[in-house]
Amino acid sequence: MPRNVFYAQSGGVTAVINASAAGVIETARANRARIGRVYAGHDGILGALAEDLIDTSGERASAIVGLTHTPGGAFGSARYKLKGLAEHRAHYERLIDVFRAHDIGYFLYNGGNDSADTCLKVAQLARELGYPLTCVHIPKTIDNDLAGTDCCPGFGSVAKYVATSMREAAFDVASMARTSTSVFVLEVMGRHAGWITAAVGLAEDEEHPIPLLLLLPEVRFDEPRFLAAVARLVKMHGYCCIGVSEGLRGADGGFLSESGLHDSFGHAQLGGAGELIAKLTRDRLGLKYHCALADYLQRSARHIASRTDLEQAYAVGRAGVLAALAGQNAVMVSIVRTADQPYRWTLSHTPLARVAGRERMVPRSFIRRDGFGITARARTYLQPLIEGEAPPPFRRGLPRFTRLANRRVPRKLAAYSL
Amino acid sequence: MPRNVFYAQSGGVTAVINASAAGVIETARANRARIGRVYAGHDGILGALAEDLIDTSGERASAIVGLTHTPGGAFGSARYKLKGLAEHRAHYERLIDVFRAHDIGYFLYNGGNDSADTCLKVAQLARELGYPLTCVHIPKTIDNDLAGTDCCPGFGSVAKYVATSMREAAFDVASMARTSTSVFVLEVMGRHAGWITAAVGLAEDEEHPIPLLLLLPEVRFDEPRFLAAVARLVKMHGYCCIGVSEGLRGADGGFLSESGLHDSFGHAQLGGAGELIAKLTRDRLGLKYHCALADYLQRSARHIASRTDLEQAYAVGRAGVLAALAGQNAVMVSIVRTADQPYRWTLSHTPLARVAGRERMVPRSFIRRDGFGITARARTYLQPLIEGEAPPPFRRGLPRFTRLANRRVPRKLAAYSL
Numbered sequence: 101m102p103r104n105v106f107y108a109q110s111g112g113v114t115a116v117i118n119a120s121a122a123g124v125i126e127t128a129r130a131n132r133a134r135i136g137r138v139y140a141g142h143d144g145i146l147g148a149l150a151e152d153l154i155d156t157s158g159e160r161a162s163a164i165v166g167l168t169h170t171p172g173g174a175f176g177s178a179r180y181k182l183k184g185l186a187e188h189r190a191h192y193e194r195l196i197d198v199f200r201a202h203d204i205g206y207f208l209y210n211g212g213n214d215s216a217d218t219c220l221k222v223a224q225l226a227r228e229l230g231y232p233l234t235c236v237h238i239p240k241t242i243d244n245d246l247a248g249t250d251c252c253p254g255f256g257s258v259a260k261y262v263a264t265s266m267r268e269a270a271f272d273v274a275s276m277a278r279t280s281t282s283v284f285v286l287e288v289m290g291r292h293a294g295w296i297t298a299a300v301g302l303a304e305d306e307e308h309p310i311p312l313l314l315l316l317p318e319v320r321f322d323e324p325r326f327l328a329a330v331a332r333l334v335k336m337h338g339y340c341c342i343g344v345s346e347g348l349r350g351a352d353g354g355f356l357s358e359s360g361l362h363d364s365f366g367h368a369q370l371g372g373a374g375e376l377i378a379k380l381t382r383d384r385l386g387l388k389y390h391c392a393l394a395d396y397l398q399r400s401a402r403h404i405a406s407r408t409d410l411e412q413a414y415a416v417g418r419a420g421v422l423a424a425l426a427g428q429n430a431v432m433v434s435i436v437r438t439a440d441q442p443y444r445w446t447l448s449h450t451p452l453a454r455v456a457g458r459e460r461m462v463p464r465s466f467i468r469r470d471g472f473g474i475t476a477r478a479r480t481y482l483q484p485l486i487e488g489e490a491p492p493p494f495r496r497g498l499p500r501f502t503r504l505a506n507r508r509v510p511r512k513l514a515a516y517s518l
Numbered sequence: 519m520p521r522n523v524f525y526a527q528s529g530g531v532t533a534v535i536n537a538s539a540a541g542v543i544e545t546a547r548a549n550r551a552r553i554g555r556v557y558a559g560h561d562g563i564l565g566a567l568a569e570d571l572i573d574t575s576g577e578r579a580s581a582i583v584g585l586t587h588t589p590g591g592a593f594g595s596a597r598y599k600l601k602g603l604a605e606h607r608a609h610y611e612r613l614i615d616v617f618r619a620h621d622i623g624y625f626l627y628n629g630g631n632d633s634a635d636t637c638l639k640v641a642q643l644a645r646e647l648g649y650p651l652t653c654v655h656i657p658k659t660i661d662n663d664l665a666g667t668d669c670c671p672g673f674g675s676v677a678k679y680v681a682t683s684m685r686e687a688a689f690d691v692a693s694m695a696r697t698s699t700s701v702f703v704l705e706v707m708g709r710h711a712g713w714i715t716a717a718v719g720l721a722e723d724e725e726h727p728i729p730l731l732l733l734l735p736e737v738r739f740d741e742p743r744f745l746a747a748v749a750r751l752v753k754m755h756g757y758c759c760i761g762v763s764e765g766l767r768g769a770d771g772g773f774l775s776e777s778g779l780h781d782s783f784g785h786a787q788l789g790g791a792g793e794l795i796a797k798l799t800r801d802r803l804g805l806k807y808h809c810a811l812a813d814y815l816q817r818s819a820r821h822i823a824s825r826t827d828l829e830q831a832y833a834v835g836r837a838g839v840l841a842a843l844a845g846q847n848a849v850m851v852s853i854v855r856t857a858d859q860p861y862r863w864t865l866s867h868t869p870l871a872r873v874a875g876r877e878r879m880v881p882r883s884f885i886r887r888d889g890f891g892i893t894a895r896a897r898t899y900l901q902p903l904i905e906g907e908a909p910p911p912f913r914r915g916l917p918r919f920t921r922l923a924n925r926r927v928p929r930k931l932a933a934y935s936l
Contacts, residue, residue, distance in 0.1 A: 112694070172692060174693070176692075177693050178694075178696060178697040260915055263915075265815045265819070268815070268818040268820055268917070269813075271589045272814050272818035273590075275527070275590040276531060278564065278594060278596060279564070279596045280597045307913075390813050392811055392812060393810055393811040394815065396808055397687055400689060401683070402686055403682055404821055404822070488915065491909070494907055496904075497678055497901070497905040497906065498682055498904065499682060500725070500726075
C-alpha cells in the first residue's frame with residue numbers, strides 16, 4: 101500500500117529550493133506504485149504541527165516544471181527550530197500524530213543545519229514510538245556551511261550572483277574613480293562561514309583584473325592592516341572594491357555590526373558591516389565610497405542562477421525520494437565531487453548524526469596569506485559551482501514565476517497550539 | 519578633408535553607455551570618407567581639458583562589439599561640471615585649443631543634463647571664436663529625467679533590474695513572512711525624479727500579485743498614511759514590499775536621508791532612505807524588516823539589461839555621428855515614441871537650448887491617487903522600455919567584459935591645470 105510523503109522547506113529560502121521541491125514531486129509521481137501523495141507543509145514544519153498540509157497532487161506537470169524557475173519557497177518556509185526531544189517532546193509527538201493521521205511514510209525535510217537536527221530527532225522519536233517513518237534530509241543553504249556534503253544547493257547561485265554583481269560594479273567604479281567614488285563596498289550574507297564572501301573573489305580573473313579585497317568572517321578584522329591595503333590599491337589603481345561578510349568580526353571576536361536584534365533561532369540579526377567598513381575608509385583615508393547591500397536580492401536572484409546549482413538542487417530532491425524508497429533513514433542526501441576539471445559530481449548519503457550541529461567554515465588553505473583574498477585552491481573548489489546559465493522564461497521583460505494553487509488537505513485532528 | 523570626432527562620457531555610467539560608444543565608433547568607421555579618427559576623452563571632459571585623448575582607431579572590430587556587452591564607461595567618465603561661459607571661459611577656450619590641435623570637427627558628448635549644458639556652451643563658444651565644430655549631445659542617464667526625449671538610454675536596463683529584483687525578492691519574503699521578515703524595502707536611485715522607483719511597480723502584475731508600496735520623490739512622505747498602508751497590507755497578505763527612492767522627501771521638503779555630503783556637481787549625496795523607512799515600520803508597527811540597497815549594482819547590471827534599452831543606446835550613438843555629419847549643431851539626439859503597443863520608436867533631434875537645465879519628473883497622471891503606486895498610464899509608458907533580453911557572453915559562469923587598449927594620442931600642447 102503506497103504511503104504519502106511529507107515535504108517541508110526550512111529556514112531562509114534560495115533561488116533554487118523550489119527545484120528540489122520539483123525533484124521530490126516529479127520523482128514521487130514517477131513512483132506511484134510505492135508513493136501516494138506528496139503533501140507539503142504550509143510554512144514548513146509549522147504546517148505539520150498545525151496540520152496545515154498542502155496537497156500537491158492536483159498540480160499540473162507544467163506547474164511543477166514552473167517551480168524550477170521560481171525563487172522563494174513555494175509552500176512557505178519557516179524559521180522555527182524545534183528544540184531537544186526532552187524540551188519539545190509534545191511538538192515531536194504532535195508531528196508523529198499528524199503523520200499517522202495522513203499516512204505519511206516518508207519525511208523529506210529541505211533545509212540547513214537546524215532542519216538536519218530536527219530531521220534526526222523526528223527519526224529517533226518515530227523509532228522510539230514504533231511509527232514506521234523514513235526521514236531524509238535534503239540539503240539547502242546559501243551559506244554552504246553544511247557538513248557532510250561537498251557543497252549545498254542554493255550556494256552556487258548566490259556565488260554566481262555576487263561574483264557577477266561585483267564584476268559589473270567594478271567596471272562602473274573604475275570609470276568613475278577619478279572624480280567620484282573610489283571605494284565600492286558590497287556586503288554579502290554568510291553569518292559565520294565566509295563562502296559567499298569568498299565567491300565574490302571570482303569576480304576577478306586574468307581577463308578581468310580588479311583591485312579587490314575580501315573581508316571574511318573567518319578572519320578577524322584588523323583595522324590598520326585593512327586601511328593600509330585599501331590605501332595601497334587606491335594609490336595603484338585609482339579605486340578599490342571590497343566584499344564584506346555581514347558576519348565580519350572585530351578584534352574582540354564580536355560581530356562588527358551587532359544590532360542587538362535576534363531572529364527566532366536565537367541568531368543575532370546582522371546588517372551594516374558594509375556601511376561601517378565603507379565609512380571607515382572615508383573617515384580614515386578621506387575616500388569617497390558607495391556601498392551596496394544585496395540582502396535578499398542575492399538569494400532570490402533566480403534570473404542569474406547557476407545551472408550547476410539548479411541541477412544539483414533538483415537532483416538532491418529526486419535522490420531524497422529514492423533514498424526514502426530504499427529505506428535510507430536519518431540520512432542527508434550529499435553531493436560528492438569526483439573531479440574538479442571537468443567538474444564531475446555524484447550523490448551519496450551522510451548519516452544525519454554527522455551533519456546536525458556542525459558548521460563548515462572556509463578552510464585556511466582557501467584564504468590568501470594576507471587574509472584579504474582567496475587562493476587558487478579556493479577557486480578550484482568554487483569555480484564549477486557557478487558554471488552554466490539557466491534563465492527562467494521571460495514575459496513582457498520580466499521573469500515569469502509560478503504560484504501553485506496550494507490546495508489544503510482536510511484536517512483530521514484537533515487543533516494544536518504551539 | 520575628413521576631420522576627427524571627439525567623444526566623451528559624462529556623469530554616472532550605465533549598463534549600456536558603452537553601446538552608445540560602439541554606435542559612435544562603428545558609424546564613424548563606416549564613414550571614413552568624411553570622418554578621420556574617433557578620439558575619446560580619458561575620464562570624460564577632463565580628458566579634453568588635459569589633452570588626454572584616447573585613439574580608438576587601433577581597436578579591433580571585435581573589441582568594439584565587446585563594448586556593447588560591457589557596463590561602466592570604457593574610457594572613464596567624470597562628474598565634473600563646467601560652469602558658465604563667463605566663469606569658466608578659460609576652460610572652454612582650452613577645449614577649443616585642444617580640438618583645434620587635433621583637428622576635431624565633431625564633438626559628441628554622451629551624458630545627462632549637465633553635459634547637455636556643457637555641449638551647448640561649447641557650441642556657442644566655437645561659433646563665437648569662429649572655430650568650425652558640430653556639437654551633438656547623446657543622451658544617457660539612468661534617471662530618465664532629460665527633457666526633449668521620450669526616454670533616456672540607461673534607464674530601461676535599470677528599470678528591468680529593479681523590477682526583476684523586487685519580483686524575485688517578493689517571492690522570497692512571501693515564503694518567510696510568517697516567522698521572519700514581513701517588510702522588505704528596496705532603495706533605488708533617482709535623486710529628484712522617481713522614474714526608477716516607478717519602474718519597481720512593474721514587479722507586480724496580474725500573474726504576480728505583490729503587496730507593494732512605492733515611495734516616489736515626487737510625493738512628499740506622509741508618515742501616518744504610509745504606516746497605515748503598510749499595516750493594512752501586512753494584515754491582508756502577511757507581508758509588504760516597499761520600493762523607496764533615495765531622494766524621498768519629508769514633509770519639510772528636505773531629503774529624508776540628507777547625509778550632508780555633496781558630490782562635485784554640488785548635489786547632495788544621499789543614502790539611507792530605505793533603512794530609515796524600514797526602521798520606521800519596525801519601531802512603529804513592530805514588524806521585522808529586511809532592506810536592500812542596490813546602489814551601483816542597479817546601474818551596472820549588464821547581465822539583465824533591456825534589449826530595447828541596449829538597441830536605443832546603440833542607435834543614439836550612431837545617430838549622433840549621422841547628425842554631426844548632417845551639420846546638426848547644438849542638438850541632442852532624441853527618442854520619439856510613435857506607438858505604445860506594439861512599441862515603435864524613431865530618432866529625432868532636439869535643440870540643446872530646450873534640454874539643458876531642465877528636469878523631467880514623473881507626471882502626476884503616472885502616480886496612483888494614493889501616491890503609493892503607479893497608474894495604467896505609467897505602465898503603458900514603462901513597459902516597452904524593459905522588454906527583451908540581451909545577455910552578455912558568459913565564460914566560466916560569469917559575464918565576459920571587454921577592456922580596450924585605450925592607447926593615448928600624443929600631446930601637442932603645453933600642460934593645462936584645472
